[in-house]
Amino acid sequence: MTERHSVLGDFVASATRVLVRVALAFEPLAPTAITLFMNQQLHRYKEGGVIGDYKTHTKRLGKYHYRVELDMDL
Numbered sequence: 125m126t127e128r129h130s131v132l133g134d135f136v137a138s139a140t141r142v143l144v145r146v147a148l149a150f151e152p153l154a155p156t157a158i159t160l161f162m163n164q165q166l167h168r169y170k171e172g173g174v175i176g177d178y179k180t181h182t183k184r185l186g187k188y189h190y191r192v193e194l195d196m197d198l
Contacts, residue, residue, distance in 0.1 A: 155182040155190055162194070174198075 159182045166178045176197035183191045 151187065152184065155184045158182040158190060158192065162192070166196070 159180050162180045162182075163178075166175065166180065169175045170178065178197070179193075179195040181193045183193075185191055
């Protein structure tokens with residue numbers, strides 16, 4: 125029974141390492157994903173009449189560091 129747990133533990137550990145490497149490989153695409161997510165959320169406010177118009181832009185400054193510019197008409 126302990127051998128089964130160790131095999132499962134080894135599998136989970138190796139799968140975690142692979143997933144972390146894959147996630148880090150796509151990190152430079154994060155600004156696009158951030159901009160799309162913000163546009164999606166702000167569109168809901170625009171349809172509800174809370175804001176008039178908006179513009180978003182995300183720039184990657186470095187690894188895990190971003191500048192998000194948000195221009196809204198309230």
